[in-house]
Amino acid sequence: MSEEVIVAGWMDYEAGDRDTMLGQLVELGRRTLEEEPGCLDYAMTADPSDERRIRVYERWASQRALDEHFTTPHIKDFRAAAAGLTRVGVSLQAHVIAATRSMR
Template sequence: MQATVAVFGILRFPPDQMEEVRRHLKALVDATYRNDGCIAYDVGEDPFDPGLIRFSELWPSHEALDRHLKAPHIEPWRVVARRCGLMERKFVAYDVAATRDV
């Protein structure tokens, strides 16, 4: 399956909330892979900036991304994120014109 949409984003939480965030984030990632048709959905904590989580995602279409954003597991995650003190959220979707190995 070829990606036509790439998403890059960040979430920032108070560092003392990260243990709780991780538990719920794992459920989000698992549900996304299981149900939403993503090609890749990668999440990582920034080792140099405590509380910062980086996302990189590949989707086969804008429609698939839109379905993901409306999926049943998204709103519970958003509720948990707010409860854990979400401080910043930035995501940008890019159209993928072509890919090549580098």
């Protein structure tokens, strides 16, 4: 069994661009979850304390699933739609998960 990958962090956009980018990311997430069985979770949220920040959380079944994600038609559509938006900062990390346990 391959190890899961979690992508987490944040992206900052010009204040006027954040909500537009968030809308694009929500649509990308919907298509990703529907069309890519290797995507286990995909959530992009507006940070309530920073008008520029989008929080990122993605969970993938494997590194291969994440790599394949970047070759999909919906990623190409997303990149075209987001091309005019201004990102002013980013901090994203990919974490390889060797073990998972419930926290009930």
